[in-house]
Amino acid sequence: MESLLPTTKHRRGRRTARQRAALERPSSYLVQGPIPDLSSVLDGAPVVLDVGFGTGEAVIAYATTDPSTRILAVDMHTPGIGDLLAGIEERGLTNVYVVEADVRPILTQAIPEGTLMGVRTFFPDPWPKKRHHRRRLIQRDFADQLAACCATGAVWHIATDWPDYAEHIASAVNSSIYWQGGIIDRPADRPVTRFERRGIAAGRAPIDLRFIRVLP
Numbered sequence: 062m063e064s065l066l067p068t069t070k071h072r073r074g075r076r077t078a079r080q081r082a083a084l085e086r087p088s089s090y091l092v093q094g095p096i097p098d099l100s101s102v103l104d105g106a107p108v109v110l111d112v113g114f115g116t117g118e119a120v121i122a123y124a125t126t127d128p129s130t131r132i133l134a135v136d137m138h139t140p141g142i143g144d145l146l147a148g149i150e151e152r153g154l155t156n157v158y159v160v161e162a163d164v165r166p167i168l169t170q171a172i173p174e175g176t177l178m179g180v181r182t183f184f185p186d187p188w189p190k191k192r193h194h195r196r197r198l199i200q201r202d203f204a205d206q207l208a209a210c211c212a213t214g215a216v217w218h219i220a221t222d223w224p225d226y227a228e229h230i231a232s233a234v235n236s237s238i239y240w241q242g243g244i245i246d247r248p249a250d251r252p253v254t255r256f257e258r259r260g261i262a263a264g265r266a267p268i269d270l271r272f273i274r275v276l277p
């Protein structure tokens with residue numbers, strides 16, 4: 062079976078001392094394995110998937126304000142994994158599980174059908190050049206794969222500060238028969254993340270989108 066990522070061999074990238082220390086300490090909240098066993102994460106409590114959490118600011122904020130919901134946080138950028146693991150430890154959180162992997166095989170191989178109550182994808186890589194648009198994560202096939210992992214009524218909250226990506230997301234996700242929704246006002250409780258701050262500094266306004274998993 063295809064390996065998701067070399068989970069014992071972290072990916073490249075410069076690391077701070079805090080990130081390095083967190084990556085070197087064993088953590089019961091880092092879920093590893095070629096096909097990670099998520100049974101302890103998905104065993105009853107509501108689970109929300111955070112796709113591409115970056116440094117994990119939003120994950121930490123939501124996990125702190127809503128301790129009864131588990132967050133399955135998936136990203137493949139090792140320094141950010143270190144930040145999130147450090148944040149989990151510093152705040153004593155017990156409801157965050159971190160997977161270092163590309164989320165796409167996680168959806169098709171590790172998450173059973175209908176288990177997620179929600180999904181968050183904040184500021185996915187925009188790939189602004191037209192010739193790179195096909196590298197954008199959110200496409201109709203991705204929406205279909207994600208839908209298979211979600212319970213009916215699950216909410217997918219997306220934010221981007223690239224208007225043409227927002228348009229693409231609205232069209233691609235609504236073209237999946239499993240999702241309905243579109244642009245919404247920025248929810249007041251969505252934490253401001255590093256990438257949002259960067260966009261605002263560059264003059265880009267965030268655009269939030271919300272989709273509901275519906276029965277086809």
Ligand SMILES: C[S@@+](CC[C@H](N)C(=O)[O-])C[C@H]1O[C@@H](n2cnc3c(N)ncnc32)[C@H](O)[C@@H]1O
Nearest residue numbers: 113114115136137138163164183184186254256
């Ligand atoms: C622009 S950053 C946004 C981070 C964070 N959500 C925020 O708002 O600050 C996009 C993140 O998505 C991650 N990412 C991109 N493609 C991914 C994939 N296929 N699976 C998991 N993570 C991915 C990147 O490593 C990066 O950390």
